[in-house]
Amino acid sequence: MARLFGTDGVRGLANRDITAESALKLAQAAAIVLGKEARSRGQKPKAVIGRDPRISGEFLAAAISAGLSSSGVEVFDAGVLPTPAVAFLTADLDADFGVMISASHNPAPDNGIKFFSRGGHKLPDQIEDQIEASLEAAPLSPVGAEIGHVQRFADAEDRYLVHLLGTLPNTLNGLTVVVDCANGAASSVSPAAFKDAGANVIVIGNDPDGHNINLGCGSTHLSALQAAVLEHKADIGIAHDGDADRTLAVDHTGAIVDGDQIMAILALAAKDRGDLARNTLVATVMSNLGLRIAMKQAGIEMIETKVGDRYVLEQIREGGYTLGGEQSGHLIFSRFATTGDGILTGLQLAAQMASTGKSLKELASAMKVYPQVLINVSGVNKDGVDKNAELQKVVKEAESELGDNGRVLLRASGTEALVRVMVEATESGAAQSWAERIARVVERELKLS
Numbered sequence: 001m002a003r004l005f006g007t008d009g010v011r012g013l014a015n016r017d018i019t020a021e022s023a024l025k026l027a028q029a030a031a032i033v034l035g036k037e038a039r040s041r042g043q044k045p046k047a048v049i050g051r052d053p054r055i056s057g058e059f060l061a062a063a064i065s066a067g068l069s070s071s072g073v074e075v076f077d078a079g080v081l082p083t084p085a086v087a088f089l090t091a092d093l094d095a096d097f098g099v100m101i102s103a104s105h106n107p108a109p110d111n112g113i114k115f116f117s118r119g120g121h122k123l124p125d126q127i128e129d130q131i132e133a134s135l136e137a138a139p140l141s142p143v144g145a146e147i148g149h150v151q152r153f154a155d156a157e158d159r160y161l162v163h164l165l166g167t168l169p170n171t172l173n174g175l176t177v178v179v180d181c182a183n184g185a186a187s188s189v190s191p192a193a194f195k196d197a198g199a200n201v202i203v204i205g206n207d208p209d210g211h212n213i214n215l216g217c218g219s220t221h222l223s224a225l226q227a228a229v230l231e232h233k234a235d236i237g238i239a240h241d242g243d244a245d246r247t248l249a250v251d252h253t254g255a256i257v258d259g260d261q262i263m264a265i266l267a268l269a270a271k272d273r274g275d276l277a278r279n280t281l282v283a284t285v286m287s288n289l290g291l292r293i294a295m296k297q298a299g300i301e302m303i304e305t306k307v308g309d310r311y312v313l314e315q316i317r318e319g320g321y322t323l324g325g326e327q328s329g330h331l332i333f334s335r336f337a338t339t340g341d342g343i344l345t346g347l348q349l350a351a352q353m354a355s356t357g358k359s360l361k362e363l364a365s366a367m368k369v370y371p372q373v374l375i376n377v378s379g380v381n382k383d384g385v386d387k388n389a390e391l392q393k394v395v396k397e398a399e400s401e402l403g404d405n406g407r408v409l410l411r412a413s414g415t416e417a418l419v420r421v422m423v424e425a426t427e428s429g430a431a432q433s434w435a436e437r438i439a440r441v442v443e444r445e446l447k448l449s
Contacts (some may be wrong), residue, residue, distance in 0.1 A: 004135075005128040007308050009114025011103055014056030018111055020063040027067025027099070029134035030115055033127065034097040035073055037118075044148060048093060050078040050086035050156075051101035052185040052243050055210030056111045060101050064113070068099075069148035071140040078156035080208075082185040082244035084341035085160040087120035091338065092159055094118075102185065102243040105220050108211050120338040122310055157189055164193045164343055167336045169273075170355045171198035177350060178237040178250075180225040181206040182218025186244035190343045194238075197347060202232050214241065219248045219329055219342075226254040236353060236360050238346040245309075246329040247342035249349060251360040259329035260291040262349055264367035266331070267323055268298055269352050275322060275335070276300065282315045282324030282332075284308070285409055289424040294367040307411070309340050370406075371428035373435040375421045380446035382412035382419050388445045391438075398423065398434045406430065408438065417448060 004010055010026065012018050035045030047068055051057035057080075065075050073096075078089060083100045090098030098116035106112075115123050115131070123131075177199045181187040187206040194201045204224060205217035217224050219239040229237040229250050237250035249257040263281060270276035280301045283291060287304070295302045303319070305311040309332065312324040316334050325331035330340040337344055353360055385391065391410075398408050406425035413420065421439045425431035 004132045005125075007310065008104070009100075009112050011106070011110065011112035013109055014054070014060070014111040018060065018113065020059050023060045023063040023113060024067040025135055026113060026131070027064040028071050028139040029131045029137070030097065030099070031068050031071035031073050031140060032134045032137060033130045034115065034117065035071070038096050039072075044072055044074050044146075045097070046074045046076065046093065046095040048076045048078055048086055048089045048095050048098040048153065049101070050081040050083070050089070050098070050185075052213060053080050053183070053187070053208035053210060054103070054108050054111055054213055057101045060111060060113070064099055064101065065150045069150050071148070072142040072146050073148040075148055075150040076153040077150060078153040080185055080187075081156060081160065081189065082341070082343065083114070084245055084337055084339050084344065085156070085189065087116050087339045088160055088163055088337065089153070089156055090116045090118070091120040092163070100243070104243045104245065105214055105218070105241040108213050108215065116338075122313065122339060161189060161193055161196065164347060165196055167333070167344060168197055168347055168351050170351055172347075172350050172354050173198040175236065175350055175354055176200045176202070176232065176234040178202045178204065178225060178228045178232060178234045179346070180204050180217055180228070180237065180239040181244075182214050182240050182242050183208040183212045184214065184218065184240060184242035184244060186240045186343060190238075190240060190244065190346070193343055193347060194350070197350075199350065202228060202234065204228050218242065219246055222248065222250060222256055225250050226256075230254050236350055238350070240342045244342040245340040247331070247345040247349075248329040249346070249360060251364065253361060255361065257360060257364045258369075259325055259327045259331065260288045261364045261367050261369065262329065262345065263287075263323070263325050263331060264291055264294050265352060265363045266348055267295065267300055268366055270323055271298065271300060277320055277322040280319070280321050282312050282319070282321050284312060284326050285411075286422065287327055288372055289370040289407060290368045313339065370424050370426055371431040372422065372424045373431045375435050375439040376418055377421060377439050377442045378416065378418045379448055380417060380419050380442060381448055382417060382446070384446045385410050385412050385419055390445050391441050394438055394441045398438060402430065402434070408434070410438075410442075419446065
């Protein structure tokens, strides 16, 4: 049987893969595992629930609230708020765990359920496995006064806003910012944060109707933001995804500034302030070659992890680092947050512009983005990537020719019979030709019979 939890909680088509019944049972199982410590102290466990504005989130939140409260959990319903807000509020309320209902950047028909442990941290695999195993156990069935309340977390947004503003080293006075909320969870709180920080704010993608989340807007569709930045002659555009745990940016010329460039800007700023713990940035193996070169030139060490924010976060926690992230714009500031926070990222980026008086284009020039070609080869034996002699031979040829001016990365998909071929080079032609050549060898040598 396939594992229920994926890389970021349980996700699927709402009302098909994730139903009210399955959500209720999952909540009951989570109450058994995540509420155990509180019950051992003779207390009712406390949980914070939040969601993005997908229409299916309404019935899923009701089902999860029912599953938790019927298991003796005190439920604090924060309503529509970003994923990082739920993580923060779990810690701020000293709750035993948090629940976020969202499918992030996925289209509206999808939804997902993810949990945070005490302190607002993502669950390790072993705890997720315990929850999955508890689906087969009899649910807790308290009666009378032992049943949990379900109450509105009335000041949830205000608490989160105060927290965000408290991270800023300076105001955003003088900046004009366009914020694209992706018709998602950031639609209220992100514009408020930038306005309260002193910026002149133009907002788009902030009219969620339950169906239009991520639809032609947000970090997966940047053209609307680019047009708005140019129309309003803004200094910067900020684009969130549906649950606002990531941010991409647009400079005043309409050029896209991705997560790697944002990391470069903020790592250099943190180093100058003496805030970059152990003079180290944590990124994934998919980050652009330009980021590695820029960090090396600045005397900053860069640690690489597997793809996925959870692996970046694990490395940050294990090493005591303060900054890391992904090319997708999922950045983690461990001084201020326990998970990626798109609003926090946007505020910090804008604050660096305001404090230096430099444009985003000028700040982003600290890193040169090198051509990066990615080819997905499907229908292949992904387990043969490290074993096939012909494949290893062509990879070595590419690496020898590219030298320090490029790199090759082969990644087997975790869920499909697919191998991802990624080649970077200082010249786009070299990257394209080597990627295509290696992809042909992958297809020929690893083709499934």
